[in-house]
Amino acid sequence: MVQTYKSHLLSKQQLTHNVYLFRFGLDEPNELIFTPGQYMILFVPQSEDEPASPGLQRGEPICRLYSIASLASPNSALAGEGGTNSFELLIEIIPNGLASEFLLKLDSATEVTFQGPAGQFTLAQNNKDKVFMVTGTGIAPVRSILLTALTNSQPTTHNSSPITNYQLLWGLPTFKDVYFLEEFKQLAAVHSNFTFTICLSRETKLSSIPEEDRQFFKLGHVNDNIQLDLTNTDYYLCGSPKVIESLKSYLAANNVEPNSIIFEKF
Ligand SMILES: Cc1cc2nc3c(=O)[nH]c(=O)nc-3n(C[C@H](O)[C@H](O)[C@H](O)COP(=O)(O)OP(=O)(O)OC[C@H]3O[C@@H](n4cnc5c(N)ncnc54)[C@H](O)[C@@H]3O)c2cc1C
Incomplete structure (x- = not known):
């Protein structure tokens, strides 16, 4: 209320x-x-x-x-x-x-x-895997969703079979714009059903990033770095209206059903 x-x-x-x-x-x-x-x-x-x-x-x-x-x-x-x-x-x-x-x-x-x-940008109550495609401060509601869902679930080990997989693709311009890296690394270390990639749209190389962190970064945009699953995944999008429209078009062009796309425009 x-x-x-x-x-x-x-x-x-x-x-x-x-x-x-x-x-x-x-x-x-x-x-x-x-x-x-x-x-x-x-x-x-x-x-x-x-x-x-x-x-x-x-x-x-x-x-x-x-x-x-x-x-x-x-x-x-x-x-x-x-x-x-x-x-x-x-x-x-x-x-x-x-x-x-x-x-x-x-x-x-x-x-x-x-x-x-x-607001309605909340997790659908189903057992589908969740992919979050966000840019900039569009990470805000997704951080709340991930912290709550993962912190309140049991830690997983790499041998267990997690119920729901959470994949975050977060677009930022450059490495200088990155925050929450340690927090997401810790979440991923404890919960093997959570993975994240930070996509840097305005960098041309990853060599300035400390070697141990490079695995968490890719060059390009969030949709350059995704393997789509059409059967058991919901896609959660958050960012500027322009980014959301572009991601929705990308997902639709790749046959993702409209009811598997949940979005919030900032
Ligand atoms: C559902 C929802 C959730 C939101 N959650 C967040 C959030 O978690 N974090 C967050 O930072 N924002 C969020 N926003 C955006 C926020 O509501 C404001 O629009 C934003 O903070 C700008 O407000 P302002 O009063 O400072 O600027 P305004 O006085 O509204 O704008 C000043 C000028 O800047 C331009 N402008 C406005 N926004 C941007 C922008 N993003 N980039 C460049 N120019 C801009 C305007 O067109 C205007 O010319 C959300 C919006 C929505 C609809």
Whole structure:
């Protein structure tokens, strides 16, 4: 159910030149129940002294949507919905963006209003394998989905037969834009049903990447680096509208059924 939350900033971590991880603590109500993949609506206050944003009254807050990037239920033994008294947002700071500037300047003393959770970009309840094809901060809802699904399942060994395989293909421009590498390496080390590849679209060689990490990288785009399975796999796409349209066209041209494609446009 969508609710209004009063919160405050707990931490702000800069991950790259333009991507930050924000953690918000909930004050009232103090628990958020959400399904991994859902988003929150941020209310950005506007000054009465400034001209109104298009379509709004003077002083009326503007709304921006941000996918929850963190684990749903740290203490739950079950995957799926879970409660938490804080949550993370992964945000690309857009120069002169209204919400971006607000978030960049935010301190822990300022009350921040959210509504949520909302959205349908959540795991379908089936036993199909899951392939995630995401670009940039499109990793945010997928991180929440993967952390929750894998952390709440038993670790697998290379000899066991996992029920569901999770494959992540994550597109970023260059090696300097990479974050969460250690986290995904650790997840893959513990869960043999999780593999990931970071696809660097603007690098021409992988030699600048430390040798031990090179296995996790490929050159090119996410769809350059995939073997499609048409029978037992769902494809989850997240990124800009242009990227999503292009990936949907690619999957459709390769005979993936529309009902096996789940997407979120940022
Ligand atoms: C369901 C959903 C979930 C989302 N989740 C996330 C998330 O987890 N992390 C995240 O970072 N964003 C996410 N977004 C995007 C987010 O809602 C904002 O659109 C984004 O942060 C820009 O807001 P802003 O107010 O800072 O910029 P605005 O003031 O809206 O835009 C300023 C200018 O920048 C342009 N602009 C807007 N976005 C971009 C962009 N990505 N690249 C280049 N130029 C741009 C605009 O056209 C405008 O000219 C999500 C969007 C949706 C619909």
